Amino acid sequence: MRIGVTAVMLSDQTAFLTRWAAYLSDRTQTSVSFVVRDQYRAVMELMSAGQVESAWICGYPFVRYQSSLRLLAVPLYRGMPQYQAYLIRPRGTTTPQSWSDLRGKVLAYSDPLSNSGWLVAQAQMAAAGVASTDLRGQFFAYGHRNVADAVAARLADAGAIDGYIWDTMLKLGMQGALQTEVVWRSTPCGFPPFVTPSLVSPASVEPLRNALIEMSKDPTGQGLLDSLNLSGFVDGSPALYDSIRQMASQTPNSGVPS
Template sequence: MKRSWAACLCLFVFLSAIMASSVRAEHEEVAQTPAPIRFGLTAVVVRENLRFLDQWAYYLSEKMGQPVEFVRRRSYREVMDMLESGSLDFAWICGFPFVQNRDPEFIKLLSVPVYKGRPLYHSFIIVHKDSPHQSIDDLKGENFAYSDPESNSGYLYPQYLLAQKGTNKEAFFRQTFFTFNHSETVEAVAEQFADGAAVDSYIWEYMKEFRPELADKTRVINQSPAFGFPPLVSRLGVDLETVWHMKRVILAMKDDPDGRKFLDGLKLDSFGESSPSLFDNIREMALKTRSTQPRGDFSASNQSVGTAIKE
């Protein structure tokens, strides 16, 4: 009994690590090349669909002529750290980490997904559908769920809203916590564990379609201005040939029948090219928020359950 519990626990805790290793194991069988391209992901994309990621990785491997594996991590901080340390070659990150100052710079914009015709998305403030709250002001003294401390839509935007109001961000909500996963943020609100939450509009709409039993229990009370869609980036250390090759493959997905299937699965129009200035409003928002509250000290380890957060 105890052992099976322990097994459950392990599975639950080290989910991402196990998934990553399984993906790696499969590609070592497919191609014998010893150095696969490592593509970092967080829970921005729908995380439950493991088979989808396997197939996409396989597709990219085919197109790249060398193995590509997706490396999943719980938080953006972890992905950023891995990019910096060189253990990832590419990553799908968020606009907020993208606009943060890095010295020296170690990432470069690769592509921005096109969603509903534009490389843009929003942050939604959601509440339970039965909740009486109509605005973020009504949520004062309630529980609030953030997704990731480096998520634009799931953390920066609500923080910015509170900063704009001039209220004490710490005292505004009764309790706050991070889910590190937009879909779980929706779930927390649907189950009334959180009274309100900030969530990625793309994920929320995706869930409206694929997991309506959760999303339909929530209601949007606030929509942010349009922000640049979470971008794909390459590490600066990766050789240009691979970067260009990857960029071509990613951009060409919309014209390829198989690539089209993956885009359809992700509910995206395409992976397009955009200027880094697309994310300027996020940078501006980050600056305005930060000026009122110094960012906390986030530390992360590869396999910890929760990133230690001091609020």
């Protein structure tokens, strides 16, 4: 069984995914492997081509392509299936203090299909009356960890980032978080889910769903969750992503109908 993922924030990503794949292989009694890509679009293409049976994606591509997807499991962060998007700036600076302060600034994004790394920024800038043309520039860092690093290095004046990833980087003592600070937090959004293409038989991925949901019940699984800074997994519901769906429907060129 193949699982598509984008790069995680861990410094030992390859070693961690190898351990996680071995754990899931043991629990599902089938061979499990992770297929890593830099962007959500590439992961979505893997699913469309039938090259993966599941994927860990973001809430925005889930609502955009929901007609061809099915929820498999939703991670719990701090005990909840939700997270927040952040706007960050270099630590020790005084601006920006809000989205309206981005005029003439460089804003770092992570992925054009990311909720926290693109969609939220588009919606908040529109609400603040800031157009993309008002920015001095855009820095596409591809990956939330790279957004934090770009802002820390002052390649960008601010960054739109996944709050769970920034919090985890801070917990791990990573410089991208230590040298940046949060100036704005969104309301809670549905956490990036594990999904499966709707054409894949539910029975064929049921062992994977069960293995994810059972991870918090044994020491090895809990250790893997601790490495991800997650509490566990639950079934979840499409309703978790209603706020993202509504925001996308009101954002031009989001691909989600109004």
